[in-house]
């Protein structure tokens with residue numbers, strides 16, 4: 001190790017400490033102050049500031065920790081973080097805690113891995129749908145994405161999979177986050193979604209003479225292969241395509257298959273050849289089944305399921321990402337936001353069936369991941385889905401696993417993400433109280449650490 005390395009390390013530690021202090025001062029205590037006395041907030045802040053100032057190792061303690069790997073809740077727990085890596089986690093009694101480390105005691109709260117949402121559109125604005133979206137330029141969408149990335153991270157989501165963004169705006173956002181220019185979650189990005197001409201992933205709002213189409217449109221096995229290659233060239237790390245019609249697209253039948261099996265097979269094979277996983281939008285039964293048979297890694301929405309589709313998913317280890325909260329936003333706020341009347345009509349049918357089928361898939365033991373479709377509804381509201389996942393059939397533990405260890409496996413990132421285990425990245429969140437007893441507490445994430453840096457810390 002060189003001298004320069006040490007200086008650099010010290011500088012980084014100082015910068016980190018200063019950043020932490022600044023964040024604490026900036027923190028919006030108002031939201032939380034009703035839960036705690038001013039005095040305890042002040043004590044928590046002052047101890048935290050003095051103890052964090054120079055240390056590189058941080059010990060975080062709390063009354064509970066969710067061990068998603070084993071499906072247990074551990075009482076009186078600690079996580080030890082060295083730089084950006086977890087070096088120990090579990091019951092306080094089972095860990096020899098370093099004595100010279102900074103301490104953060106979160107008291108009556110529950111520690112868990114950073115949350116992961118497998119279906120977001122960070123560059124989409126939930127208040128603009130239908131024709132209102134035509135007013136948004138690509139650069140404008142990218143800038144909006146900066147705000148959405150921060151809101152998502154502060155809601156506790158340290159990793160997202162962005163499944164579709166025009167103009168590779170998601171690639172730009174990911175790169176800006178990775179460069180430290182803006183704050184946001186780790187992003188796995190698809191770039192423009194692939195779809196057939198006139199399908200759910202095309203843009204069908206304008207008449208013929210405008211010659212308007214989405215840049216992910218690709219028809220035929222070789223064209224889809226070429227488009228996969230192009231997306232990879234411009235920075236995609238996952239591939240997304242539309243297998244069936246959808247709710248929010250003009251003129252598509254939600255249950256009707258759009259890509260043929262032959263096209264899906266070519267698309268998925270090409271992506272797998274290049275080491276990328278593939279997500280498909282599919283509401284309709286035949287499209288779901290053909291996509292699974294063609295080897296897709298995850299099916300999104302999965303509304304109109306049958307028993308055979310469930311059996312196929314189990315047989316192939318396919319993940320289902322079912323956005324069962326968004327229907328409430330679409331039917332409640334959608335009209336105001338510009339959602340077309342035909343889409344509202346489609347949603348009235350799809351939303352209810354999807355929730356029933358969610359229960360069937362969970363009971364059958366299909367691999368489930370948390371996917372919200374935030375972007376259709378406001379970013380930062382992602383956690384609202386947790387309470388619905390429990391209401392419609394999951395145990396609280398299953399719902400948390402669906403947003404942590406399962407997505408890490410889907411993304412083939414379980415070596416570094418998805419659980420509070422030694423050697424993984426220090427992506428850690430805490431919610432006040434015990435979410436196992438009340439899943440709506442997931443909507444109040446109070447502590448967020450991403451990659452060893454504290455993003456948010458309310459006094460708990």
Ligand code: ARG
Pocket residue numbers: 245246247248249301323324326327347350351352354373376
């Ligand atoms: N992006 C999806 C589509 O347009 C949203 C579906 C929302 N509805 C639902 N029940 N999940 O098809």
